[in-house]
Amino acid sequence: MRFTTERRLDGDVLEREITLGEVPGVLWTPASASAPVPLILLGHPPLGLRAMYPRLVARAHRAAVDGFASATIELPGSGDRPRWAALDQARADMRRAVAAGGPVGAEIVDALILPLADRAVREWRAALDALLSLPEIGGPVGYAGGVISIGVRLAVAEPRIVAAGLFAGSFVPRVVFEEARQVTIPLHVLLQWDDEGNDRQAALELFDAFGSREKTLHANMGGHTGVPPFAGEDAAGFFARHLRPPGDDRHR
Amino acid sequence: MRFTTERRLDGDVLEREITLGEVPGVLWTPASASAPVPLILLGHPPLGLRAMYPRLVARAHRAAVDGFASATIELPGSGDRPRWAALDQARADMRRAVAAGGPVGAEIVDALILPLADRAVREWRAALDALLSLPEIGGPVGYAGGVISIGVRLAVAEPRIVAAGLFAGSFVPRVVFEEARQVTIPLHVLLQWDDEGNDRQAALELFDAFGSREKTLHANMGGHTGVPPFAGEDAAGFFARHLRPPGDDRHR
Numbered sequence: 001m002r003f004t005t006e007r008r009l010d011g012d013v014l015e016r017e018i019t020l021g022e023v024p025g026v027l028w029t030p031a032s033a034s035a036p037v038p039l040i041l042l043g044h045p046p047l048g049l050r051a052m053y054p055r056l057v058a059r060a061h062r063a064a065v066d067g068f069a070s071a072t073i074e075l076p077g078s079g080d081r082p083r084w085a086a087l088d089q090a091r092a093d094m095r096r097a098v099a100a101g102g103p104v105g106a107e108i109v110d111a112l113i114l115p116l117a118d119r120a121v122r123e124w125r126a127a128l129d130a131l132l133s134l135p136e137i138g139g140p141v142g143y144a145g146g147v148i149s150i151g152v153r154l155a156v157a158e159p160r161i162v163a164a165g166l167f168a169g170s171f172v173p174r175v176v177f178e179e180a181r182q183v184t185i186p187l188h189v190l191l192q193w194d195d196e197g198n199d200r201q202a203a204l205e206l207f208d209a210f211g212s213r214e215k216t217l218h219a220n221m222g223g224h225t226g227v228p229p230f231a232g233e234d235a236a237g238f239f240a241r242h243l244r245p246p247g248d249d250r251h252r
Numbered sequence: 253m254r255f256t257t258e259r260r261l262d263g264d265v266l267e268r269e270i271t272l273g274e275v276p277g278v279l280w281t282p283a284s285a286s287a288p289v290p291l292i293l294l295g296h297p298p299l300g301l302r303a304m305y306p307r308l309v310a311r312a313h314r315a316a317v318d319g320f321a322s323a324t325i326e327l328p329g330s331g332d333r334p335r336w337a338a339l340d341q342a343r344a345d346m347r348r349a350v351a352a353g354g355p356v357g358a359e360i361v362d363a364l365i366l367p368l369a370d371r372a373v374r375e376w377r378a379a380l381d382a383l384l385s386l387p388e389i390g391g392p393v394g395y396a397g398g399v400i401s402i403g404v405r406l407a408v409a410e411p412r413i414v415a416a417g418l419f420a421g422s423f424v425p426r427v428v429f430e431e432a433r434q435v436t437i438p439l440h441v442l443l444q445w446d447d448e449g450n451d452r453q454a455a456l457e458l459f460d461a462f463g464s465r466e467k468t469l470h471a472n473m474g475g476h477t478g479v480p481p482f483a484g485e486d487a488a489g490f491f492a493r494h495l496r497p498p499g500d501d502r503h504r
Contacts, residue, residue, distance in 0.1 A: 193460070193469075204456070207471070208445070212473075213473060214473065214480070215472075215473055216470060216471065216472050216473075216480075216482075216483075217445075217469065217470070217471035218468060218469070218470055219459075219468065219469040219471070220467075220468050221464075221465060221466065221467055221468075228466070228468075230468075230489065230490075230493060231468075233489055234486050234489065237482065237485055237486065237489070238482075241482060
């Protein structure tokens with residue numbers, strides 16, 4: 001892992017751009033932390049880090065206030081990374097299927113999500129190796145964010161992740177739906193009740209399928225991008241409960 | 253309204269038992285408040301105030317920490333109040349229907365819930381008149397707690413209630429389900445995912461029916477009485493957002 005830029009943001013947050021092999025990313029740490037801190041991996045949809053930056057940095061700020069480092073990496077085929085022809089093709093097929101208005105076939109969902117999730121999970125795990133080798137980052141580790149299939153597969157594959165905040169989606173391959181039963185870490189699942197891109201019933205069934213003993217569904221009004229600000233407060237409370245050392249009762 | 257007992261609880265809370273006509277109740281206020289405070293009406297299932305006291309006083313404590321008064325009254329036919337023969341009969345019919353394992357008929361639900369909700373709403377409104385006449389209580393007013401049909405009808409009837417935290421139930425008369433569409437105040441709805449006494453799908457449909465632009469469903473694992481402690485934290489955050497004067501950022 002190499003650091004390529006470094007700057008201090010308002011609110012005592014150190015922002016460093018990183019590269020891990022070919023994969024660019026960003027690491028945010030509480031600038032004044034005196035001991036290794038827990039880490040939240042910030043997932044996001046495949047729209048490119050530049051487009052996602054405003055939302056990611058807001059979450060990174062909140063994490064730093066709570067005493068956590070946070071980090072994100074670019075997804076394969078997104079942003080400044082090389083195009084991935086098969087992924088572009090699968091995306092085009094998905095868009096056509098959605099525009100046609102009918103149900104989207106399982107083979108279209110599988111072709112888009114499975115290769116993306118496989119590669120993203122490998123890259124997230126490599127990033128986690130590198131991040132945890134930094135002296136300023138300890139643990140435990142949480143994962144928070146979009147592409148629910150990536151979150152599910154990462155939670156199943158990666159024992160270092162102890163809690164996950166997921167964004168409910170319905171374009172979930174059958175194989176991932178089945179893997180959801182193997183997820184046992186505490187989960188905090190956001191659902192947008194009128195999400196134009198997701199089927200509510202399918203999202204509720206996925207929530208039901210998770211094997212976790214502690215799982216909470218927070219459903220809010222509005223469309224895909226209309227998550228209300230207070231939903232972030234509740235998610236922050238979830239990570240504070242699961243990542244903070246016992247006895248640390250700072251502001252939440 | 254008469255005060256019948258008064259004692260100071262740990263944590264700077266003044267607890268006073270009250271009677272409003274024939275109706276007993278309890279009022280909790282932050283003992284050291286120097287200005288009139290908002291009020292949360294604490295609803296509860298018809299099991300009697302004595303049985304509900306431990307849960308109610310915990311919620312009252314949290315309300316006081318957040319700078320709110322809270323109050324509850326005994327439901328008609330419950331606790332130390334005179335038996336209500338028609339209600340006892342309706343309860344026995346409901347218990348028989350549930351024990352029989354089949355779907356519970358609408359007439360059984362209506363017979364149990366509608367008279368109870370009518371009378372309870374009248375009594376809650378009278379209590380609200382009396383409570384708001386106290387110099388130590390200002391507003392705004394929230395309602396939080398069980399018997400969702402009472403919460404719905406109170407929210408429709410009582411313009412002084414500006415936010416409500418409800419406990420999702422499925423034994424909801426059709427007429428109350430229709431009235432839910434008239435509820436427009438912000439709502440925070442708790443659902444126990446494996447509630448043995450409630451049908452999950454019916455509870456989700458009721459949540460969908462509410463007319464409120466801001467409504468949030470928090471679904472947690474476990475049965476009817478298994479609401480996790482962190483659900484109370486999130487509910488407290490909801491009331492802090494809606495009842496606190498702007499600029500008041502104390503601990504949440």
